Structure formats: structure tokens, C-alpha cells
Amino acid sequence: MNLRTLVWRELFERKSQMVTVFVGILLGITTVVAIKTITHYSEKAVARELDTLGANVLVLPKSVSLQDYYAADMHEQYIPEEYVLRLTMSNLHGVDNLSPKLCVPVELDGRRYTLTGILPKSEFSAKAAWAGAGIFTRPIGCGAIDVGDSPEHDDKRSLVRNRVIETLERHETLIGADAAQALGLADGDSVELLGQPFSVVAVLPTTGTVDDSRIFAHLHTVQELSEHGQVVNCIEIVGCCKEISAGLVDKIDDLLPEAKVVTVAQVVATQAKINQLMERLSLIFLAIIVVVGGAGIANYMYANVSQRRREIGTLMALGAESSFILPLFLSKACLLGAFGGVAGFGIGTILAVTVGPKLAGVPVFPMPTLALWAVVLSVGIALASSYFPARSAARLDPCATFQEV
Amino acid sequence: MLQLENVTKSYRHRRGQVTALDGADLTIDSGEFISLVGPSGSGKSTLLVMLGGMLSPTSGHVLLDGQSIYDLGANERARLRKAKIGFVFQTFNLIPYLTAQENVQVPMCLNGVGAEEQTERAVALLERMGLGDRLDHKPTELSVGQQQRVALARTLANDPALILADEPTGNLDPETAEQIIRFFEQFHAEGRTIVMVTHDPRAAARAKRTLRLANGHIVHDESPSRVVA
Amino acid sequence: MKPHPTLRTLCCLSVTLVGSLATGALAQTSQPVTATTAAALMRASARENAYTYLFFWSRDDQQTQTMRQVFHKAVRQLGDSVHAIDVNIADAREEEIVDHFGVSRAPMPLALAVAPNGAVTGAFPVRFTTEQLAQAKVSPATQACMNALQHRKLVLLAIQNASTTDRQAAYHGASEFQRDIRFATSTELVTIDPDDPAEAGFLRRLKVAPQTRDAVTIVLAPPGTPIATFTGAVSREQIVEKVTAARNSCCPGGKCGPGGCCPGGKCGPEGCQPAK
Numbered sequence: 001m002n003l004r005t006l007v008w009r010e011l012f013e014r015k016s017q018m019v020t021v022f023v024g025i026l027l028g029i030t031t032v033v034a035i036k037t038i039t040h041y042s043e044k045a046v047a048r049e050l051d052t053l054g055a056n057v058l059v060l061p062k063s064v065s066l067q068d069y070y071a072a073d074m075h076e077q078y079i080p081e082e083y084v085l086r087l088t089m090s091n092l093h094g095v096d097n098l099s100p101k102l103c104v105p106v107e108l109d110g111r112r113y114t115l116t117g118i119l120p121k122s123e124f125s126a127k128a129a130w131a132g133a134g135i136f137t138r139p140i141g142c143g144a145i146d147v148g149d150s151p152e153h154d155d156k157r158s159l160v161r162n163r164v165i166e167t168l169e170r171h172e173t174l175i176g177a178d179a180a181q182a183l184g185l186a187d188g189d190s191v192e193l194l195g196q197p198f199s200v201v202a203v204l205p206t207t208g209t210v211d212d213s214r215i216f217a218h219l220h221t222v223q224e225l226s227e228h229g230q231v232v233n234c235i236e237i238v239g240c241c242k243e244i245s246a247g248l249v250d251k252i253d254d255l256l257p258e259a260k261v262v263t264v265a266q267v268v269a270t271q272a273k274i275n276q277l278m279e280r281l282s283l284i285f286l287a288i289i290v291v292v293g294g295a296g297i298a299n300y301m302y303a304n305v306s307q308r309r310r311e312i313g314t315l316m317a318l319g320a321e322s323s324f325i326l327p328l329f330l331s332k333a334c335l336l337g338a339f340g341g342v343a344g345f346g347i348g349t350i351l352a353v354t355v356g357p358k359l360a361g362v363p364v365f366p367m368p369t370l371a372l373w374a375v376v377l378s379v380g381i382a383l384a385s386s387y388f389p390a391r392s393a394a395r396l397d398p399c400a401t402f403q404e405v
Numbered sequence: 406m407l408q409l410e411n412v413t414k415s416y417r418h419r420r421g422q423v424t425a426l427d428g429a430d431l432t433i434d435s436g437e438f439i440s441l442v443g444p445s446g447s448g449k450s451t452l453l454v455m456l457g458g459m460l461s462p463t464s465g466h467v468l469l470d471g472q473s474i475y476d477l478g479a480n481e482r483a484r485l486r487k488a489k490i491g492f493v494f495q496t497f498n499l500i501p502y503l504t505a506q507e508n509v510q511v512p513m514c515l516n517g518v519g520a521e522e523q524t525e526r527a528v529a530l531l532e533r534m535g536l537g538d539r540l541d542h543k544p545t546e547l548s549v550g551q552q553q554r555v556a557l558a559r560t561l562a563n564d565p566a567l568i569l570a571d572e573p574t575g576n577l578d579p580e581t582a583e584q585i586i587r588f589f590e591q592f593h594a595e596g597r598t599i600v601m602v603t604h605d606p607r608a609a610a611r612a613k614r615t616l617r618l619a620n621g622h623i624v625h626d627e628s629p630s631r632v633v634a
Numbered sequence: 635m636k637p638h639p640t641l642r643t644l645c646c647l648s649v650t651l652v653g654s655l656a657t658g659a660l661a662q663t664s665q666p667v668t669a670t671t672a673a674a675l676m677r678a679s680a681r682e683n684a685y686t687y688l689f690f691w692s693r694d695d696q697q698t699q700t701m702r703q704v705f706h707k708a709v710r711q712l713g714d715s716v717h718a719i720d721v722n723i724a725d726a727r728e729e730e731i732v733d734h735f736g737v738s739r740a741p742m743p744l745a746l747a748v749a750p751n752g753a754v755t756g757a758f759p760v761r762f763t764t765e766q767l768a769q770a771k772v773s774p775a776t777q778a779c780m781n782a783l784q785h786r787k788l789v790l791l792a793i794q795n796a797s798t799t800d801r802q803a804a805y806h807g808a809s810e811f812q813r814d815i816r817f818a819t820s821t822e823l824v825t826i827d828p829d830d831p832a833e834a835g836f837l838r839r840l841k842v843a844p845q846t847r848d849a850v851t852i853v854l855a856p857p858g859t860p861i862a863t864f865t866g867a868v869s870r871e872q873i874v875e876k877v878t879a880a881r882n883s884c885c886p887g888g889k890c891g892p893g894g895c896c897p898g899g900k901c902g903p904e905g906c907q908p909a910k
């Protein structure tokens with residue numbers, strides 16, 4: 001027999017009360033952990049996008065409202081493909097690379113994937129040299145210089161890094177890492193898409209973005225198979241930073257007045273706003289947990305002390321000091337807090353990992369560091385709100401145990 | 406062993422001052438078996454808990470083995486109880502979610518006795534009380550007589566020199582009450598001092614000394630050697 | 635009865651010749667050529683060392699009609715050295731030329747200026763002016779450079795004549811580079827006489843003073859970026875060094891923002907590498 005046995009046995013003595021308080025703590029921690037996890041990965045995605053795509057510009061249909069860079073082409077609005085050549089043949093400085101995309105849904109093995117049509121650079125880059133003699137006076141661009149021998153070194157996997165690919169045959173396909181794993185596909189395999197056989201030329205490396213679950217094929221093949229005509233959902237431009245700051249976006253806007261031109265920075269700003277909102281929301285939830293959860297625990301503890309007056313009095317009559325009574329209640333609060341915190345972290349994490357990608361459009365992974373945070377928070381709230389009830393128990397008049405005093 | 410020196414206990418009540426104990430003087434020697442009798446509200450239980458160090462007097466002194474116990478702090482008094490005093494309650498006051506054995510172990514746990522010794526001693530005490538086959542029973546699974554016997558075993562857990570009992574047979578049928586009184590006689594025979602509050606004349610008669618209280622005064626001390634003025 | 639093969643060849647040649655003559659006549663009056671195809675016209679132009687201006691269109695809408703007028707006005711102003719033709723990209727007979735330039739998905743209307751050597755010296759989608767079309771007629775050296783660049787080749791431009799200093803050393807270095815196994819198939823050597831008045835404009839664009847007394851060697855990379863300029867003698871190694879540096883550079887034009895022109899990677903001595 002020791003303090004732990006007493007606490008543990010008593011905990012299950014009043015199950016319904018205990019469960020109510022436990023569920024209260026659990027729900028609170030679950031919500032905060034879920035929001036925090038999703039926000040963290042969303043912020044990370046934003047940071048990564050800023051880091052990796054700082055110089056990018058998107059050309060989109062006017063009606064598209066964009067909140068996620070990686071899903072910029074996941075809509076059913078279209079712009080003509082000819083915009084690609086308008087951009088290529090223009091005298092704009094700082095357009096380093098272009099990547100038009102058209103997305104159509106495909107079903108494979110009972111699961112839906114996004115088939116993204118992309119245009120290899122070889123099909124339009126030569127037209128950049130059509131810009132006349134003025135081309136010789138252009139400043140050196142920001143991208144890697146083409147010295148004419150790159151086709152030999154064409155690595156299809158560079159798509160994920162450079163956002164463009166040098167060559168791609170009409171019957172070839174590139175598979176995102178997750179999609180390849182789910183479909184059991186490897187380099188050299190063949191797969192049927194929209195009723196036509198394709199050969200897998202490369203499984204792309206993992207990027208941690210929605211690109212991992214995409215399948216890429218030649219834009220013109222995708223257009224034909226999906227009967228969409230000569231349109232695309234979006235044109236991604238890898239532009240030079242200094243040219244972007246020098247007004248490249250406005251110039252593209254002038255060139256393509258029927259399209260919407262946004263920079264990644266703008267997209268990221270939208271996402272950052274959502275993250276801020278989520279962050280504030282998690283703070284509100286935190287406040288609710290502290291106030292409502294804390295009040296709930298305090299109420300439960302006061303009721304517990306009241307119900308156990310005789311028991312406490314008996315323990316005192318038997319020689320229990322206040323240093324025994326106080327931990328008797330605080331340990332119970334600590335246990336409830338710890339279990340609530342751990343379970344809340346577990347459920348919150350599962351919720352974040354499963355629902356997060358749908359809500360925030362970014363892959364979400366468990367955050368072990370939040371476990372400590374969740375436990376400290378819930379134990380802290382439980383202890384703080386139990387302190388006064390526990391102190392009142394420790395100061396209880398032991399005479400309450402006698403019949404006539 | 407115990408001494409009350411002009412002890413008064415007054416309560417403040419809505420209608421005014423209530424005096425539960427009024428200038429009581431009393432000496433209890435080691436090994437005495439005393440019954441405290443008197444009508445309800447006469448101050449019996451007040452006197453008992455005061456002797457147990459749980460209710461400080463308004464004035465006067467309570468001495469245990471020559472030490473004024475209310476000059477000690479609450480925690481020091483608790484340690485004193487743990488070491489020297491055992492309590493028996495009318496409603497047994499067993500902890501409902503613990504087994505008979507665990508209930509007996511509680512005072513030992515408070516006294517810092519090791520787990521193994523706790524178990525050995527609790528089992529021995531329960532066997533002595535005739536409850537060797539009820540070790541793992543919870544209070545609700547025991548009869549009232551059995552519950553009081555578990556409470557008696559708990560009282561003996563730390564081998565107290567002084568046993569303070571508040572109506573120990575109050576809730577029991579005459580047969581069980583007799584059984585409990587017999588245990589008290591055994592404890593007395595072992596040399597323990599027993600102070601027992603009771604309404605039961607038969608129980609009171611078994612004590613070696615009877616103190617009668619009325620309106621906060623010890624009005625009668627029926628013992629071969631003392632007469633209260 | 636089948637015609638004799640020789641007779642059949644003669645017939646074909648005469649049809650082509652007649653077609654070519656007809657194209658020239660029609661172009662001079664800047665009327666749309668309907669009697670022959672754009673591909674045939676281009677072949678004829680190449681033989682005559684003339685430019686071909688092509689007006690591609692798909693829908694005969696207001697924009698097309700307006701631009702067609704601008705196009706033909708410009709062609710008239712350019713005179714005899716230019717042949718012109720309207721090309722409806724939906725016309726099956728024009729499939730060859732549409733495929734050749736890959737303009738089936740280009741914005742329309744589209745005017746292309748094609749040099750006698752086949753280089754596109756100007757492309758003007760949707761909106762253009764007569765001045766723009768006039769400027770698309772470039773010097774012979776410019777044509778040669780553009781042709782090479784449009785075939786994704788490096789151009790070594792040797793600007794020298796008998797009176798420039800270090801002429802032989804510069805030419806030797808350029809020739810050595812062209813023979814280098816790593817660059818042989820993708821390098822074109824073009825020589826310009828700095829005293830040639832026709833090339834003065836091109837030299838100014840390349841920031842080389844016309845009538846320069848020193849031999850100048852310029853390396854041009856597709857689509858037309860001058861990546862190195864050497865004045866005087868130059869060795870193969872010097873050129874290789876510059877080309878390698880340019881190829882491996884992530885942001886040769888200047889400093890970019892985070893990730894900038896090397897998205898998702900790290901810019902190192904080996905160029906843009908995947909981030910570890």
C-alpha cells in the first residue's frame with residue numbers, strides 16, 4: 001500500500017466523473033495538437049515554397065482564386081496553350097523557364113490520381129531564338145546557360161527540381177514517388193492511362209508535395225486523350241528574381257491581359273494568412289481549454305474533495321499529514337492530465353495526419369515534440385486547477401469523521 | 406498518560422456561544438479502560454477528539470505522556486497520532502475502494518512501513534480478528550460486524566498505546582457488539598489504554614472506569630480511586 | 635502508258651521552277667500566294683538568296699485582317715529581296731511548313747521572317763508593326779549565327795580580317811575549340827569582317843566597335859547569349875574555361891532571391907545541384 005495505490009484505486013471509484021473530465025482534457029488537447037501540427041507543416045510548406053520557388057510566377061485563368069502553389073493547376077478553368085509561345089517569342093527579359101500544365105483525373109486500381117500534362121522544353125525553347133537580332137543585346141539571364149549539349153544529360157528526375165523537363169515522348173510518363181509506390185510501378189514498366197499505353201521513363205524522387213501522387217505525361221497527349229483541346233490550367237514561369245522585382249509580372253500581365261499573373265510570393269502570402277488564422281484559432285482553443293477545461297477540473301476536484309471528506313478525515317485521524325493529503329489529489333490531477341495529454345496528442349496527431357492534407361493541402365507528419373508540449377500543458381492545467389481543491393482537502397477538519405462534534 | 410488541565414471548548418454558533426466542554430480536569434493512566442457516557446451533546450465526542458489531538462481546546466491543556474499536544478503543529482500532532490493513537494469509529498470509516506487487507510495497511514503506509522511488513526502484519530491482524538478468509542474483500546462485501554473488525558485490525562496496525570473509540574458498538578447488533586467489546590478487553594489486557602465513547606450501558610459496564618458527562622462537565626467518575634468534584 | 639523517269643523528273647523541275655517564278659512575281663505585288671505552298675516558296679527563296687516572310691493565320695477575324703494589311707505593307711516596303719505568303723494553318727497543303735516551324739499551337743496571326751539559310755530572324759505573334767518586320771531582315775553573319783543558335787549550337791564568332799592583330803592566334807584558338815571532341819558537334823564557327831559595313835549594326839549589338847583593329851572572338855550560347863568576349867589572341871583552353879563556367883553557373887546574370895534560378899537545389903561549383 002502506498003500513495004500511488006490509493007490514487008490509482010480511487011481514480012476508478014468514480015468512473016463517470018473521471019471519464020467526463022478525461023474526455024474534456026482529451027478533446028481540448030486533441031484540438032490544439034491537431035491545429036498546431038497542421039499549422040506547423042503548412043508553415044513549413046510555405047517556407048519551403050519561398051525557399052525553393054522564390055522566383056516563380058504563375059499564369060492562371062482570371063477566375064481562379066489561388067491558395068496553394070502546388071495545387072495551382074488543380075482546377076477546371078483553362079487558358080489557351082498558345083500563351084506559352086506568346087511568352088517564348090516575346091522580348092521579355094528574365095523568363096528563364098516555362099512549364100505549362102493541364103490536369104485531368106485518372107483512375108488506376110480503383111484510386112483517383114491526377115494526370116498532369118507537361119510540355120517538354122524542347123518543344124518550345126528553340127522559338128526563344130526567333131526573337132530577332134535584338135536577342136544579342138539581352139543581358140545574360142539568370143538560369144543555367146544552354147551550351148547545346150544538355151539533351152545527352154537529360155535526367156527526367158530533374159522535373160521536380162527545375163519544374164521543366166527537356167524532352168518527353170508522346171507515349172512516355174513520369175510517376176510521382178507515392179503514386180509509383182501505390183501502383184507498384186518502376187522505371188521501364190508500362191501503364192495504361194485514359195485507354196492508351198504509356199511507358200514509365202522515370203519514377204520521380206519524393207518531394208513532400210502533392211506532386212508525389214501525380215502522374216506526368218506529354219501535354220499534347222493529355223489534351224488529346226482528355227479531349228480538352230489546346231488548353232492548359234496553368235503556366236509556371238521560372239523567372240529571374242531581379243527581373244521579377246523589376247516588374248516582370250506587370251509585363252507578363254500586359255502581354256497576356258486575359259490571364260491572371262501571380263508570383264509565388266503572393267500565393268505564399270495567402271497561405272501565410274491562413275496559417276496566421278489557424279495560429280490564432282489554436283490560441284483561442286488554448287484559452288478555451290485553460291478556462292473551461294481548468295474550471296471543469298477544479299469543479300470535479302472540489303466535488304471529489306467534498307465527497308471524500310469522511311475518507312480524508314479518517315486518513316488524518318490515522319495520522320496522515322497535509323503532505324500526504326495534498327499529493328493524494330494532485331497526483332490524481334497529474335495522472336488525468338498526463339493521460340489526457342498523451343491521448344490528446346495521439347488522437348490530435350492522427351486527426352492532423354489524416355485530415356490535415358485535405359484541409360491545408362500539404363502532407364502532415366506526426367510531431368513528437370508536441371507530445372511533451374501536450375503533456376506539460378494538460379498536466380499544468382490539471383495541477384493548477386486542482387491545487388486549491390487539494391489544499392482545501394489538506395486543511396480539512398478531521399473531526400468531520402466523528403459522529404457528534 | 407493523558408491529562409486534561411482545565412480544558413474548555415466553546416463553539417461560536419449563530420445563536421451565540423456553545424460550550425461543549427467546560428473546565429474539564431482529568432487524568433488517565435496508562436493501561437486504563439475508560440468508557441465515556443452521557444446524553445447526546447454532553448461533550449463526549451468533543452473530549453475524545455481532543456484527546457486524539459484533532460480539536461484544540463479554547464483554553465486549558467491536553468497532555469499526552471507529559472507533552473502538551475496543542476502546543477505542537479498540526480503535522481506534528483498527526484505524527485503523534487500515527488505513533489501512539491488508534492481510532493475506532495462508529496461507522497467504521499473504512500476506505501470503500503480498498504480491500505480489507507489494504508485498509509489495514511493504510512496506517513502502516515502513513516507510518517512508512519515497508520510493503521512486505523505491511524502485508525505480513527495486516528494478514529496477521531485480520532486473522533486475529535477472524536477475517537483471514539476476507540483479506541481481499543471490499544467493505545461493501547463484508548457484514549457490519551466484519552467491517553468493524555477490519556476497523557479494529559486497522560486500529561492495531563501501528564501498535565498504538567492509546568485506543569480512542571467513538572461508539573464502536575453503536576451500529577452493531579448485541580451479539581456482534583459483544584464480540585467487539587471482547588476484543589477491546591483483549592487490547593486492554595495487552596496493556597493498551599482505551600477510551601471509549603458509548604451509549605451502550607453494557608459496553609460501558611465492561612470498562613474499568615466510567616466517566617459521565619453532562620453539559621460539558623464530567624459529572625461522575627466511577628472508579629475505585631477517583632471522584633470528580 | 636507510264637512516262638519515262640527522266641521525263642517525269644523534268645516535268646517536276648519545271649513545275650517547281652514555274653511555281654518559284656510565280657511566287658516571286660506575286661510577292662513583288664504582295665498579293666497572297668495561292669498557286670503554291672509556303673514550303674515550295676521557301677525553297678525557291680533559298681535558291682534566290684531571298685527572305686521569306688510568312689503570315690500564319692487560323693481565323694479570318696478582324697485582328698487577322700488588320701495584321702495582314704500591316705504584313706503586306708511591310709513586305710512591299712522591303713522590295714524584291716523578300717518573298718511573302720499567307721499560310722492558313724488549317725490548310726492540309728501547308729502541313730509541312732506548319733510542322734517545320736511547329737506553329738500549330740502558336741498564337742495567331744503570326745508573322746515569321748525567315749532568312750535564306752532557314753534561320754527565323756523574327757517572330758511576331760498577334761500584334762506587330764511594319765518597322766518590326768523591317769528590322770527582322772538581318773545581316774548575313776547574323777543569319778548564320780541565328781541559324782546555328784536555333785539548332786542549339788554554340789557560335790564562335792571570329793571578328794577579324796587581314797589587318798586585325800592576333801588574327802591567326804585568335805582563329806587558331808577558335809578552330810581548336812571547334813575540333814574539341816566535347817564541343818565539335820555543337821559548335822559553329824562564323825567569321826565576320828569588321829570592315830564590312832553590312833555587319834556594323836550586328837557588331838554594335840555585340841558591343842564590338844566596327845572596324846576594330848584587334849581580332850575579337852565572341853562565344854554565343856542559345857538562344858543568343860554572349861557568354862564570353864576575347865580581344866586579341868585566345869586559346870582553346872580559355873574558351874573551354876568560359877563555356878564550362880557558364881554552363882555550371884546558376885545565376886550568371888546576377889544574384890537571385892531564395893532558391894531563385896536553382897529551385898529546390900543548391901548552387902555550388904558544379905552548378906545547380908539537388909539539395910541534400
